[in-house]
Amino acid sequence: MSTNLEKLLTVQDRDRKIRRLTREVTDIPARKQRIESRLEEHRRVLNQIHEEIKKKNLQAKEIEAEVAAAREKINKLRNQQFEVKSNDDYRSLEKQIAGVNGEISEFEDRELNVMEEIEELKKTAVLHEAELNKEQDMVSKEIESLDQRAKNLESEVEVLKKERESLVADVNPDWLSRYERILNHTGDYALVRIDTGVCGGCHMKLPPQVTHDARKADTMSLCNYCGRMLYYHG
Ligand SMILES: [Zn+2]
Structure with missing residues (x-):
């Protein structure tokens, strides 16, 4: 028959283990959060790219509107040409039309540039999405194993608590x-x-x-x- 001191030493050993394992369980949510935060940077970059694409699309639309307005202007100038009487007036209108056509081709060059930029951004987005998916897979696996670890620890603690219960029943x-x-x-x-x-x-x-x-x-x-x-x- 062991002494109270010896029995309590065994109880203390279980108490220490229970405390250590419980602390580990308590730390798991923070560890999961740290793991999940690795995705934030990827998401942030991806969002930025998508915002940039949106902006560029808007720019392209604005340029298209400018082109449409310029074409409308040319139509009007052409109509005026039917009505003018003098050659000078006709030539002056022709000059104006040429000027507007020059503007249109400038607009079209700009639009082409913007469209190319959009294509590049889309390619970059695809790369980042692949990166994010890869990281997401790793994160999910790590989270899963931490959840499993928490479950194991909790059942270990349950066993230790039961063991402690029967040990203390025997202590003065x-x-x-x-x-x-x-x-x-x-x-x-x-x-x-x-x-x-x-x-x-x-x-x-x-x-x-x-x-x-x-x-x-x-x-x-x-x-x-x-x-x-x-x-x-x-
Ligand atoms: Zn002391």
């Missing part, structure tokens, strides 16, 4: 409640080893009487400084 209630109070207070260890007369928790030199008492079987001795339960390891 006074020892147990003292142990739990210390553990809640310190957040790390409730039971610490005496190492060459020094408390393993706060590393203070212990009075000889305390180390002496700690050697006795199943006697509760506490550190004068940090209040942790002490045990002697021979």
